[in-house]
Amino acid sequence: MTSYLNQVACHEQGIAPAIAVAATPDKLLMQAWVNREALATAVAEKRAVYWSRFRKKLGRKGEESGNVQKSTEIRLGGDAICYRVKQIGGIACHTGRANCFYQRLENEAWVTTDEILVEPE
């Protein structure tokens, strides 16, 4: 197997965290997971590809919604990989928000702070 894939520390079930960051300006979009197949596919197709723990299959971001993440760079840091992407449509979250981190901890409760920009189908 290609060496760069083996250098990603995959723990449980051969998966590692994958973090998507918008390229310009720098903006945290989402966290999901990759296995080696997802990462190799992302490299081949120059887009963010994840491994769905729930559905147990590859997921090309934006496959259904059209909100593709075009990968401009892939980075490795500790246990995780980072996709630096151009987020097509400006919507990274399946809830129709710009990013998935739309809840903030306030007085020991998660409070939704970000509005839905596009109503999900």
Next chain:
Amino acid sequence: MTSYLNQVACHEQGIAPAIAVAATPDKLLMQAWVNREALATAVAEKRAVYWSRFRKKLGRKGEESGNVQKSTEIRLGGDAICYRVKQIGGIACHTGRANCFYQRLENEAWVTTDEILVEPE
């Protein structure tokens, strides 16, 4: 147990990914892990606290190096939490680099692109 802790999806060994982002400007610093104890401690102490999978204990970022991550906000997104922090010393990585994602994938190899700013002890 406090409800906000139960709302963090903890998978393997009760841990979840924790991503640290510098507050201004937005900059991905590192990815590590939290369990509920780490997250509750972070909330109480207003600093990034992680769970070391390797050492099997809590780690307060900067405990030894002084490069504390003062937490300004904690967010939840999918399976992960995000610490938005003020990175004291400007060094998030134990290698003495500004952030941990200092390797970039180039022609199927991880290439170090970021320089060491402070020689680690």
